[in-house]
Amino acid sequence: MVELETWIQSLTAHLPEAHWMQALLALGLIVLVSFTIRVAGAYILSAVANRLLTLAGHRNWDRAFRRARSYRYAAITAGWLAVAVMSILLPHYAQLETLLHRVSLALFWIYVIKTLRTVLSAWQETYAATTRAQTRSIKGYLQLGKIVLLGVGAVLVISVLTDRSPILMLSGLGAISAVLMLVFKDTLLSLVASTQLTSNDMLRIGDWIEMPQSNADGFVIDIALHTVKVQNWDKTVTTIPTYKLFSEPYRNWRYMFESGGRRIKRTVRIDATSIRFLTDAECDDLQRFSLLESYLGDKRRAVEQTNLTLGERAHVPANRRRLTNIGTFRAYVLAYLQRHPEIKHHDVITMVRMMEPQSDGVPVEIYCFTALTAWVDYERIQGDIFDHILALLPELGLRLYQTPTGHDMRGMADGISQSQAWRHALHDEQENPA
Template sequence: MNDAVNLKLENQNTIIDQLHYFIADNFPDGTVLFFQIFVKALLLLSIFIILDLFQRKILIRLIRKWVPKTKNIWINTFIKKDVFTSFFHLLPLGICYCLVPLIFYHHPQSFHILDLIFSILLLIFLSKFFIHVIDVYTEIKSKDQSYRTVALKTFSELFKLLIILFTCFIVVSILFNLSSAKIFAFLGAIMAVILLIFKDPILGFVAGLNIANSKQIKVGDWISVPKYGLDGNVKDINLVTTKIQNSDKTVSTIPTYDLIATEVKNYEIMRSSNTRRIKRSLTFNFKSFKLLDESILNNLTKIELLSSYLQKKEKEIKDQNSTDFVYPILDEDNDYITNIGVFRYYTQLYLENNPRISKKDTIMVRQLEPTIYGQPVEVYCFSSTSDWKMYEDTQALLFEHLIAVTHLFQLELTLVSPS
């Protein structure tokens, strides 16, 4: 109010004075104050509308017309994130804020209310401007989708939250005429409630730093989260939540802190190595297991991969047949050779000669623990591509072939109970 009084003494015979006294001389006494305030408020509103139209119709259009002619990524992103729009919104507000004391110095109470309103609006729009600037910086620096991006987004979200909180503190102090010391004393008294309210942002900030430092996950990685039954690509990691696009194109959101607090499988290393593990088993009926004899050998000679191996065994059979009695075939260690054993040997050779199987990784065919359903034989290898479709094709072709040749070994597959 003192400012308004001082301005009243300093500014005499201005247009506002003439308007003020014109209304006082030509309107009834009971309505003079109302019309003085109303006309001045209308004048201030008209100035604001004219300035706002100027910035929207001229300034912003000029910027948008000029931007396509430049390849500067910063300027283009400023337009995309409405930074110039936020900045130009400050111009009419700032000019009207400066005009309030010049127009309303005759009315100290109205001057105080309008000064309060424009101060709060300026703070809100200034905060909005800074938040848009942070968005621009984050987007430009996040182009590489590296592990540093996680920390960058975490810090940017934190800074935006702090700007909002700081703005709220100042607005409260302006509205209730409180000092900063009183506000912080009040915050200290309700600190437990504040920590409860901002628990997720605090945990997300810790998680973001941990993820960036350990290089566990970044945007674009293919991950699975067993706790939530999720499997897909990471679309965004921010201060509170992480978005995951599932294979069916749905998007799931989980707390960012769960990325370090629960089990998360990251398949990105597998995808970058361009290989993917195949680990699947076939279960055979125990009753179909036989020692290798001449009848089985005749079927297996049709398989090219086993020709050299079987020629050696055929010679052994002929030597044994000189006594007119067919003995089961023995290997070099005098162990009896079985049809399931030759099947494992064949599968190993088939994998080693298959161009779809990676030769630089482990290739193994092994027996698992017997079950009540039969004897599982597991194939353990890696496809030569991590592409999902090609991987599934490789796996399907591999087991379709193995199932198709089992009759040559006189082996019988069993169905395993889904439980």
């Protein structure tokens, strides 16, 4: 620094005596040096970094730095540092020198913060291209880092412009801590929530979640510090505050996909008037179904043994044990599910149960898990199963319950009209015999 001042003093001996001319020359030199550093520095830094990162096998970092304009901001930072250092070339204008020094130093710190923020942006870009980013998001942490950098930068800039120590400014923040807590309430809540969601693996990018209170039903496409974006099935995007996903309930379907099975839980409502006992002839006829062959054989033997113990009371139909069409239907559906190649059988429950009869029929619930979890495959398998089940009902003398439709009403009206016409014709025939 002493040598620089000596060189400057020797240089001023050859300068014009007028102070304003010296100031103009100094300002021109400062602008020239600063501009040269900005242009040349960006080019040199870009070339050197590209070479080093390519040799290290991290060329994606170089591309990320270029897209984030990190090299450009770093060169501008060096340019403002040069201005702050060269402000001593204005010795005869103390106020101008002080102003130029403080402003350039403040801008230097601003661009230092900007450069560091672009580095964090480049980090996010390179991380997002990795497979790890599909399960763990660091965007929230990087956004927090950017906020911290903004806070540090604000303190440094204000301390430079006011010529006060940054430590004194930080000590004064305690007096307004309550205000800061109020202003940054959402940020603090989101920070805690984002940390918990990520560290406990509660939410990942690509998870299918349902959150009805926020009208969200779709896949998570972004997890940031303050918000989580969910792309719904209709391609709309719902933005949810991060802290809501920690404080409010939602359903995550990821574990269903990981388990390898997707549940089918659907009922078939049987018309109660079609439920009855099977005759021996019907049982013999149903033996042609391979899925019922073993069931009917075992059941008929068990029924015969039970009825033999009744003696003479077996002649009363109410005393005898008999097979029903709905029980045989349940046995068939269970056997069908157990042999279905696309139904999962390991570590899951597969059952067919008859539920409490209701005014709209007797519900028979099918409960099982498909071996494929993709939506299209799931709906295909479920559709195939119920197509087969519904088509089987007439074979067992069962009818599906359904609310009367307009077609049924018209048929009923036609029947009533025909009945009335028949009665009128009969009445006329009785009154006017041939």
